[in-house]
Amino acid sequence: MQALVIVAHGSHLNPDSAQPTYDHADTIRKTGAFDEVREGFWKEEPHFREVIRTVESDEVFVVPLFISEGYFTEQVIPRELRLEGWDPDLWESDGTDATEVTLEVGDAEKTVHYCGPVGTHDAMTDVIVKRAETVTDDPDVGPGFGLAVVGHGTERNENSAKAIEHHTERIREMDRFDEMRALYMDEEPEVDDVTDYFESEDVVVVPLFVADGFHTQEDIPEDMGLTDDYRTGWDVPGIVDGQRIWYAGAVGTEPLMADVILERAVDAGADVGDALEQVESWTSERPAAGD
Incomplete structure (x- = not known):
C-alpha cells in the first residue's frame, strides 16, 4: 500500500x-x-x-x-x-x-x-503560465503581454527569491511573453512599482503563493494601485498608470x-x-x- x-x-x-x-x-x-x-x-x-x-x-x-x-x-x-x-x-x-x-x-x-x-518543481512553470491563461481567458496569451511573477522575498531566506527567479527564467526561455520580470513584496524590485518595469500595455501579475490570503488579497492589490481599499475589490483587468493589469491571485489555487x-x-x-x-x-x- x-x-x-x-x-x-x-x-x-x-x-x-x-x-x-x-x-x-x-x-x-x-x-x-x-x-x-x-x-x-x-x-x-x-x-x-x-x-x-x-x-x-x-x-x-x-x-x-x-x-x-x-x-x-x-x-x-x-x-x-x-x-x-x-x-x-x-x-x-x-x-x-x-x-x-x-x-x-x-x-x-x-x-x-x-x-x-x-x-x-519544473512543472510549476506550466502552472504559472496556465494561471495567466486563466485570468485572461485566453489559452494563447503571450504576444503583446508582459508577465510578472511575484514572490514574497526575504533576506532571511535567500531560497525564497531563487524559486521566483527559476520559473521566471524558464518562462522567459519560452519566448512567449513580450516581457518577463520577477518582482517581490519585501525586496527590490518591488511589486509596488510594477508599471515601472514594463512597457507592455497589458501585464499579467501572478503571485507565487500557495493560497489567497492577506498578502495576495490585501497587500498586493493595494500596493500595485489596483484599489485603494481591498474590501471594495478591483477590476480585472485594472488600469494602473495607463496599463492594463491582469491580477491573477495565488498560483496555488490553480x-x-x-x-x-x-x-x-x-x-x-x-x-x-x-x-x-x-x-x-x-x-x-x-x-x-x-x-
Whole structure:
C-alpha cells in the first residue's frame, strides 16, 4: 500500500488558507493512484506531527505544498514528522532542485519518501503560465503581454527569491511573453512599482503563493494601485498608470497544481498509473478556486 500526504502551512486566521490543499488532495484522491491521501498542516488540524499516524500504508510519499526550500521544508516538517537521519544536505540542492530522500519513521514503522517543495518543481512553470491563461481567458496569451511573477522575498531566506527567479527564467526561455520580470513584496524590485518595469500595455501579475490570503488579497492589490481599499475589490483587468493589469491571485489555487504534487510523488518513485493524464484532463477546463 502507498499513501500520499500533502503538508501545508494552514492558518488560524484565514479559513481559506487550507482550501487549495483540500482541493488538490480531492483531485488526486479521485484518480485512485494512492490507497490513501491525507492532508497535514502546521497551523491547523490534522497537524504535521500526527498525520503520518493516520495512514495505514507502510510506504508514504510526503509532498510539501510550499513555494521554496527553507525553514519549513528543511527544519519544521522533518522534525514534526520525526524523520530519522534527516539532514538538508541529503537533498544535495542549491535551493531549487531538491528532489527526494527516503527515510524511516521509527515510532510509526513507516518508510517516508520526503519530497522537495512543489514550488521549485519544473512543472510549476506550466502552472504559472496556465494561471495567466486563466485570468485572461485566453489559452494563447503571450504576444503583446508582459508577465510578472511575484514572490514574497526575504533576506532571511535567500531560497525564497531563487524559486521566483527559476520559473521566471524558464518562462522567459519560452519566448512567449513580450516581457518577463520577477518582482517581490519585501525586496527590490518591488511589486509596488510594477508599471515601472514594463512597457507592455497589458501585464499579467501572478503571485507565487500557495493560497489567497492577506498578502495576495490585501497587500498586493493595494500596493500595485489596483484599489485603494481591498474590501471594495478591483477590476480585472485594472488600469494602473495607463496599463492594463491582469491580477491573477495565488498560483496555488490553480487546479493544475494537483499535477505538480503528483509529479513530485512520481519523481520519488510512486506508481500512479495514468493519474497524471487524468488530472491534466480534469483541470484543463476547471476554473481556479475563487474565480
